[in-house]
């Protein structure tokens with residue numbers, strides 16, 4: 001009993017230390033603040049409106065944005081209410097759409113990370129009981145679980161909390177299409193303990209932690225085989241090593257599943273992530289329907305997904321359904337929108353991936369969207385790092401894709417999402433107008 005309480009205190013201290021280290025480590029945005037970037041774009045707008053046919057939505061964008069800006073996590077009823085609002089706007093403008101129902105593991109992040117934490121604790125028990133094979137099996141089960149759930153999209157444990165959700169799919173069909181251009185934005189939101197940047201720091205230690213776990217297995221093996229590590233100092237060292245391992249996976253569970261502890265009033269309303277993108281696509285739908293954008297020989301698909309924030313589930317369902325389709329379709333490509341409609345110039349994300357494999361943005365699409373960005377804003381597109389977003393599902397299926405958004409500068413940049421900083425004050429409506437103009441221009445460039 002005495003050793004257990006010592007062990008418990010040890011784990012507690014380790015969790016506290018890791019937690020404090022991550023919190024105290026300063027959160028800063030990676031890029032410099034290119035004020036002039038946004039300034040130039042804004043100055044160009046009056047001219048751009050005539051030259052590049054940028055619609056003036058007056059107060060409309062603000063009204064749509066405010067209607068959507070409620071916490072709408074995948075496990076909430078608000079997810080359905082948000083889908084209903086999007087459909088109501090589309091119906092009011094007589095924009096043709098269909099819905100795609102799919103099964104959504106609504107607490108995927110919580111369930112998977114908690115299962116990994118339980119495996120880590122069991123591994124600790126196996127180490128103390130000096131069972132190396134069991135410890136190894138438990139250690140191997142951890143990456144196997146994560147890969148199955150997050151990379152292969154097999155709900156090994158996350159099926160325990162499922163519900164139905166829907167993607168909303170708008171189609172504008174050309175008479176004789178030679179291509180299909182898909183534009184996507186996710187309408188779900190998320191609140192997390194950490195933002196993207198802090199979370200990435202926590203996840204960075206995942207692979208080293210498996211090395212650490214392997215070390216524990218080797219220690220147990222040695223202890224059994226050579227009857228070493230019997231003394232008190234060695235036992236303390238092993239206890240500490242086990243505690244660090246368990247504490248780390250506790251932290252992962254806290255980072256992924258801690259959202260259940262956040263009260264309603266502190267939930268993110270996802271104004272920019274990805275409310276700004278949804279509003280952008282609504283405006284684009286309206287522009288196309290009203291004939292302000294000529295689609296030429298392109299079929300246009302606007303895809304509003306759910307489940308993005310819990311590992312791209314809506315995009316996964318959409319792409320899988322398309323791959324099952326029989327019959328020939330013209331070649332397809334994707335422009336995905338993430339964090340569009342905050343301050344700053346337009347950026348594209350160089351890579352998209354969950355954690356094992358990262359896919360490159362399609363250079364041809366980047367070039368073409370850059371030409372549209374320059375035509376409308378007068379500023380070239382910039383590269384903006386890597387991300388896990390809906391485009392990953394399309395890229396994995398071999399569909400040329402790129403994700404674009406706004407840099408967020410001046411302002412929080414790419415930090416402060418999944419929390420209260422993603423507020424309506426952060427939305428830049430003029431940038432949304434410019435983005436709609438860019439997408440229209442891009443469509444007309446074919």
Ligand SMILES: [Zn+2]
Pocket residue numbers: 186273274308338339
């Ligand atoms: Zn997002």
